[in-house]
Amino acid sequence: MRVLKYWQALSEGLVQAMEQDPDIFVTGISVDYSSGVFGSTVEACKRFGKKRIFDAPSMENALTGIAIGAAAVGKRPVVFHPRNDFMFLAFDQMINLAAKWKYMYGGNAGELPIVFRAIVGKGWGQGATHSQSLHAVLAHFPGLKVVLPASPKDAKGLTLSALQSNSPVVILEHRSLYNIEGEVSEEPIAVPIGKAEIVRSGSDVTIVAASLMVHEAKIAAIELEKEGIDVELIDIRSLRPLDEETILASIKKTGRLIVVDTSWEMCGLTSEIAALAAEKAFYSLKAPVKRIALANCPAPVSLSLENVFYPKPSTIAKATLALLNKSSDRIGNIDPEDTFKGPY
């Protein structure tokens, strides 16, 4: 199959969705710049022009309301944020209105097809306000779907699904994934929202991850194989709705669970999945659940501090060995070199 980069897959998904549905339009800071959101909107701009893809002033709160109002009368807006941290300013509209639209008006105010695309930053000194991931906060509220594509295939497939959904969907795209490559079908194949993917099946331990951490866990799994440990790796792909079934089936098979996230532990993805295991797979567990997440402080800037702030493949590999009461002496430097070029 054909290989595409993540940003190319995002682009193709968007273009194919816009071809199918003339009501889709895209707005947000920088969406029509020549650089086109790291390439992901360039083709859409070329094909559909400024009538359907246009820049917006920095006004995250009202812009979200504007998208809601457009969706309420028949459009299907995509609102883009160059960093998902900017969405904090849009929370009133997203959480107090979009997420509740269908429920709060008893289904009588119609549906609200809106997609929020936002990029999650990491490292290179982007610091405390430009490298958080808001998936757990957003997934807390009934009514929002929150997806985190980790592969080019899912970048395209979840974009297509989101743009067919009749309720609001948040797509969090990790900046560090934009240049990864993977096989992607040329057909507009939607990936269902709420279905996890078993990236690798194994029998000793289940690692549940999302977004960039799927890749970090994959590297760890390859290394662990050398140690004779057979990892089952699950990419949740969507935090709400969460595919409990796939996760629970895996825990029941392996008896061990490690959860890895791009955000913090507290009230987060890792705590949610740990709670799921405790409630619904307790008697299958052979060891305590292990959570791996960001260090419990805001993101620092200095390289020396960033190095200890982010969990890495080696962090995951060592934690897995510890869970299995094995020595991690043989784990060398498996962490990939940071090839990211700044400034953002």
Next chain:
Amino acid sequence: MISGTYTKESASHIIDKIFTNEKASHLYRQLLWLRQSEETLARLYKEQEMRTPTHFGTGQEAVAVGVCEALECEDVVYSHHRCHNHYLAKGGDLFKLVAELYGRIDGCSAGRGGSVHLTAREKGFVISSAILAQTIPVATGSALAFKMDDKPNIAVCFFGEATCEEGAFYESMNYASTYKLPVLFVCENNLYSTESPLNTRQPEDTELCERARAFKISSEKVDGNDVYAVYQAASLAVARIRAGKGPFFLECMTYRWREHVGPCFDHEVNRTYRSKEELESWMEKCPVKKAASYLLRNEMVTKDELSQWNFEIEERVQKAVTLAKQSGWPKALELFENVW
């Protein structure tokens, strides 16, 4: 005080059409419809069976009627927490409103929204919501969609003057003006935000219309208790917006009679932030009375007709209330319906 190039003279043909006998009477009957509905609800509210915090709009009916009567059915309306008047003026069903207040399945929001979350989609009343300034950008967004699709419709948002203290209002004005969107911002200035008077919230001598003009948005301030003045100003504003001249800001000066939330008069519950005398001076400027005396003065109706209308409307209101009370409750099994 209309700014911009659209003068009253050039729109005189619109004004001429306005006060036909029939239209003037219709505006009055609408006022009465809103008044009787709201006052009946306020009376029933004291029974503690409408378990939903309610912001009664008594005293402010002329704004809703004057503006909504200047609209077409396909134009969309958004509102804030004090929304019953706007819902009814745009044609929302009273029965469904009352059923909503009683938490019943026939409520306009099926008992999931309450007093502040109303919808009458088929009448163009999209939604009201309880978060200040929330629907201002939403109306702006519907206007954006109309413009993108070359539709002749406009979007209207009703809100209180305290909303002009929220950021989303300014973001929306800036955007609506930049893209010349067909949206009418209607501010009901009733001088208070809960118990806070204007002078604790806005600089002395503030003219909200000036703020609109700072965004290159045309604006006008009218007597919000004079339904004919509101209707005239709204008709001009709507024509201007439909002509592609961009958004308009209409400030309507009015007064809320009852407490901020709940059915009582402030003096009945010993609140001191405003006086009974102040209320009484505004009750003299009652929009319903004002319209009635206009009609009588111009010999457009007789006293008998007025009392006949009064009677008919009372009956309609009673019927809606009786029916709403008979509506069933949502079932526990339906709790999870419509989450997405």
